[in-house]
Amino acid sequence: MSNSRIEIFDSTLRDGAQGEDISFSLEDKIKVAIALDEIGVSYIEAGNPGSNPKDMEFFKRMKNVNLKNSKLAAFGATRKANIRVEDDNNIRSLLEAETDVVVIFGKTWDFQVKDILKTSLEENIRMIVDSIKYLKSKNKEVIFDAEHFFDGYKENKKYSLETITSAKEAGADVIVLCDTNGGTLSSEIKNISKSVVDSLGGRIGIHCHNDIGMAVSNSIIAVEEGICHIQGTFIGIGERCGNANLSVIIPTLQLKMGYEAIPKEKLADLTKTARFVSEISNINLLDNMPYIGASAFAHKGGMHIDAVGKASKSYEHIKPELIGNNRRFLVSEVSGKSTILKEIQKIFPGITRDSKEVEKITNRLKDLEYEGYKFEGAEGTVELLIRKTIGKYKPFFKLNHFKTIGEQPWNNKNFTSTALINITVDGKNKMTASEGDGPVNALDKALREALESFYPQLKEVRLVDYKVRVLDSESATGAKVRVLIESTDGVENWSTVGVSRDVVEASWIALVDSLEYKLIKDIEKTVRMYF
């Protein structure tokens, strides 16, 4: 067990964005960067400003964001062959990004230099050296990504070592050995890393891809041979089979090997952060993902459940709470009771673990989860469900009828959606109609207009986020969908959720909860003010 620090270098926003189906908006990128800084990774590699205008815009925007723990890095290639480094557009873009850290990748495999770059082995070394020296002269911290290093080492050891020795002598602060194609065995990574650490010295890093399912173990085995810097992506996304998964590597380093990778007190935020990043990336986090997956500490076999009840270490390699995950017994009813109790006591502090209400609410939530609901981050709906189950709830309006109509006329460009709604509040009837972008938007507008005439405080409320997830996508257009809505009144934000086979109905459920939650909060405030 060691106590030294391993640098965690996150490339979710750069190499991760190369994954199939991954596409970050500018706002997404900023949110992810803030979350990574929050949990305390050492570096955030966030884009290639020379190849992508959206990335350059991101670096500009980040100048107004104050990172507490992480350094921001821009990524790009060495200068092109046969030009001066000062004249290289890509190098210029890297400087324009104005980050303290720059990552430069260069070729170390002779085959790549000759057959892909189509330049000489000597010129390739000059490209590496010139680029690093130039960036050092601009006071950058320079990380050199030795692309295809392991493939290069196996085919031409002498040349691959010459490239990284030159990079080091040119002033690179970290030399990162990249298994770019992801096909190198752990035993090879071990031997080659050891030989580089012994001969080169200084800060050496590793960058693994998962093409043979070894990116995690390859990263860890390199640390055992003296490497101090690990590149990966937070939930493992990336080109082809993805990059080394940092949410798996970090707890192994910290809990099993005694290294410090992120601040100790942040480890319990691991699961939450991974789920947040996956939400923003709009990919389903695998239930069976090591450490942070929903099934990672789920027990199904009766014998296993008995044994874990006696001593958790009998079928759990660590305690799930260390990384903010939790144990689940898939056939039993005791799971999550204490979490649910905590939610109930927030609203009704008098209710204890043994109250029959706890059982009733637990069962209701479980039934809804079975139907496809997920209550993580949908605290508005959870509070309303608790109130409804306990009987402390009175509807704010009665829906008599609504109707949504979508029409595609002759001209392809004029698709319109309309909604009509009819509600009753305190015996008074109100009907409204509204056009909108799609049936949900039209219905949202019509409902608000109808309710605002009774509850003017709803004018403050607007939706800030709307997400749709198709649950069983194999059922195609008849599949169940889950809609998550985030609302704000300018002071507080809250989220609500709805599930149905129909996107309009699922949205309606979440929408009604969202507005009722606001009305309940306002009544509570009034009560607190006067009593």
Added chain:
Amino acid sequence: MSNSRIEIFDSTLRDGAQGEDISFSLEDKIKVAIALDEIGVSYIEAGNPGSNPKDMEFFKRMKNVNLKNSKLAAFGATRKANIRVEDDNNIRSLLEAETDVVVIFGKTWDFQVKDILKTSLEENIRMIVDSIKYLKSKNKEVIFDAEHFFDGYKENKKYSLETITSAKEAGADVIVLCDTNGGTLSSEIKNISKSVVDSLGGRIGIHCHNDIGMAVSNSIIAVEEGICHIQGTFIGIGERCGNANLSVIIPTLQLKMGYEAIPKEKLADLTKTARFVSEISNINLLDNMPYIGASAFAHKGGMHIDAVGKASKSYEHIKPELIGNNRRFLVSEVSGKSTILKEIQKIFPGITRDSKEVEKITNRLKDLEYEGYKFEGAEGTVELLIRKTIGKYKPFFKLNHFKTIGEQPWNNKNFTSTALINITVDGKNKMTASEGDGPVNALDKALREALESFYPQLKEVRLVDYKVRVLDSESATGAKVRVLIESTDGVENWSTVGVSRDVVEASWIALVDSLEYKLIKDIEKTVRMYF
């Protein structure tokens, strides 16, 4: 590189069935067993006949199935403490399964013996020895699963070694070292496996779980230390984070280490078999799964695509056809002209890089990407766009009008969606109406019904996947959405994409492309047949 054989022991139907959301019917189990035999694994562990009547029924049914390559194995515990082995019900069930091979698991971690089994260390050894001797006396091939061996070895090396030495002396044919909790590092697996191989000799196996993401590398590293038998599940399913993934281990053994794991000529069936097993298991095979995933050889970055075009080894660790997978070039904003050119040349081989059509199509794709389109994996839409831009496209029908209606009556539970559509084909008019789960499903049904009367071949087409992504979710219910549809005609699968502020319109665009793509493919086939 070695040429010896590694035994592949598949436990999809036993340990795999412990995974969350996994449930095999009897028919499912038989189908999976036949597929595993077909590809040639050495052993198929198919159930615990003592704990599960469905498993016993399976073994009975399998007596009529003639396996060509694999041996069937039944799984169960050693005899209970303080009874005679002949009187143990579980052991009796194992014999009733009438398999040639029996797997017996026993405790090797002193903590488990004392705190979970609550018996003496000596009695535990007698339980192991009695059970193995008895099964050997019945002429079974006996595999001993040394449960929690690595945890046991680390806490009480002497006792753990005593359990497996006793098992071997009692006649066990294979001793399998199990990392039951899945938390052991590759370097520990390496050292402990080596020490057991050196001291015990004979056939030693390994059984890994993936709780720290190392199940694959741990299995491979054990082989490097002399282990000759690997237990896992074909696509990695299993309790918590799953078992060692055999579809990843097999090609690594065979292509990178020179072992024979399955018959050489079967390796090209790997991808097909994995996808079949996942289909039966009713789980989505991860796109980024090593070797067999749909993204495993998918390239997105323009520079990578150029390089793979020059030499595949520049960004591929093996040739995908070796394991029956294939290469894909994803069209995206970071990819360049050369990807688009390749797509164009698939349809119009005469068009070269300098043709003005390339520029025109590139610009069209870029404009659409700016609007929120993403063409990765939407090859149907890309082909139609190319045809439309080049002028080789004639619409198959004219839309006159469609209308979708959603209605929420008084009774909250009766939300219904209806669609009406009116189209013209060759001067003939057709109007249809349909109810469905939501406006999109209703419209999908109505459009198909209308088109099928003109194009009966559309009856073969069904949607297999439907995804919705909200693009700028901060615009809430008025946000843009992107809909991705995957369709099949039973022979080929294709995907299409649509973007709009309205989920109905976005779905409509993708739907129309999907059906037109099928019609174009059929015409092409006819043309090829006659000219």
